[in-house]
Amino acid sequence: MAELDASKLKVTLSEKKSKLLDNDKLVFGRSFTDHMLSIEWTEAEGWAAPEIKPYGPLVLDPSCCVFHYAFELFEGMKAYKDAKGNIRIFRPDMNMIRMNKSAERICLPKFDGAVLTDLIGKLIKIDERFIPEGQGFSLYIRPTLIGTTAGVGVHHPDRALLYVILSPVGPYYATGFKAVSLEATDYATRAWPGGVGDKKLGANYAPCILPQLEAEKRGYQQNLWLFGPNNNVTEVGSMNVFFVFKNPQNNKNELVTAPLDGTILEGVTRDSILKLARERLNPDEWEVNERYYSINEVAEKAEKGQLVEAFGSGTAAVVSPIKKIGWKGSDIDVPLLEDKEYGQLTKTVQQWIMDIQYGIDEHPWSHVIA
């Protein structure tokens, strides 16, 4: 059974050289670079030789299990150009660990994450000219693993395809770093204990669109997922979510997000924010907690003036400030800094992460591509 092996890489360069889009023309995940990484796997032989080849369509039998039973998972990462022209990626080890966990859960093949990171680096180098420059701009990396066994019996896949495509992107929201409005969703549930809500499976995404469209219909930009009889806050759209509360007992601020109980995506940005907040915020002034909290607690705290700010977190948007939350027919107003579209910590955290991503703050989380 062959392991994933970067030394077997075959490179076929594209004859086409696409024109680059201007930064202001970049729409998230819409345009792609000239090449892709593609690696086939079979149960009998293991991982075939990796190939970098011209970006092009997949040709698959209509009975392939990816079309019928959602044997599919992905990751989201970004490559950044730093001021010296180095290419950096952010905590790729975390994405590789998560991707392997996702694969294991739906019986797709695992692989050595360091080898895939190395191969992704080689792909990025080939398409380096597509990395847009400027704060908020990057090359979005989409590693994808699909089951390709033909036949509609419900079995574990004995064939799979791992591929990586690259998309030059600007800020996720066309509106830029602007606070969003959310509608809390109590009629649909994203994930459940014993389910797969903590894995980056395709299966977790399609069912999330309807609640988002419903929220949009009523004038909100995203939906806020709740869970259980207490309506605990879990995630926002397809991001993790953080709240800041003022604790009147000890006069500290509390940064809070839901714990990883199997219903929450194990966000790399979420983890980074928690680690940086615990390191860098003054413990005399701050508590950082992973705990359950309900939308009712948020509403109560807002009423008492103890809701300080809130933001979503994820690779695509990094952080996304929140300005209001529709719940039970009225809106919970989330404070923002005067004349700004964000709260103080939201801005601070965004700067921390982006400074590491762009190599302004030299940090072990930022991986320079050789």
Next chain:
Amino acid sequence: MAELDASKLKVTLSEKKSKLLDNDKLVFGRSFTDHMLSIEWTEAEGWAAPEIKPYGPLVLDPSCCVFHYAFELFEGMKAYKDAKGNIRIFRPDMNMIRMNKSAERICLPKFDGAVLTDLIGKLIKIDERFIPEGQGFSLYIRPTLIGTTAGVGVHHPDRALLYVILSPVGPYYATGFKAVSLEATDYATRAWPGGVGDKKLGANYAPCILPQLEAEKRGYQQNLWLFGPNNNVTEVGSMNVFFVFKNPQNNKNELVTAPLDGTILEGVTRDSILKLARERLNPDEWEVNERYYSINEVAEKAEKGQLVEAFGSGTAAVVSPIKKIGWKGSDIDVPLLEDKEYGQLTKTVQQWIMDIQYGIDEHPWSHVIA
């Protein structure tokens, strides 16, 4: 916005004429007929002209939303040859209603089910020679709807492809009408209230394979899904499940299955069994109930000699008798008729349904293709 329109059908016949497999060579969903039905949809134009064309691969951009976010759903139906040579399909209206419900839930386009049924009929007529003859043999029909929008932003699809492929099949289990052993799964959950477990989405299937493989490792053939703090019985593998209990209070038999609360697939076979049982079983001897019941109730009843029989139900296997259930380290034995691989009602119900499917019992559920 164009509706699905059978009068626009374009037919391109295959130049290849595949050799038919012998009945004993048929593996469920492994071989397909020479043609497929394919219909494109765009948000801007609606449904394009349907096409029947040679069976062949799908050519899709690697960024298509079906590969990343599981915009995919399907149906399972069967076509049967009756003794007079008519082609029959079983309750296609039910599959079309369910397919539209699945589509609505993940923002894929809806369509007129009667029109699709008509088009499926035309496809089957063209590939009629593939319908295998004999009890337990049929042509499995797989209508599939996938989102084909290119780009990795998480949006509702503005392009989709509806296609139908056909596979000549024999009995689902290679072992034939033989009782299966199940392992009750308490460490993973298939579906939850507010989720999508009642829809025939790809998303519901990939996460089910690991528990099945785990069950197989320990010598069972399928897993039995439980739900909630009481460990209520919900489904078996990818089928609905029925139990027969003896009620010592009134000396009646009770046929029981879980209620449609959003966590249970709305099986066409399930519905048919309930309707026929309510019509045909003597109410002085039988109760037919859709209610919650736990694995503990099953174990208790088995211990007291009140467990009569049990079976799974679904389009692929029709009914699938159960002989034992592993739970908490020991096995619940499910009675079978002496020297048989099934219980009395299991056999009766299977005969009822198959007699309708093969046109032996002339019944409004059996739809003859014109």
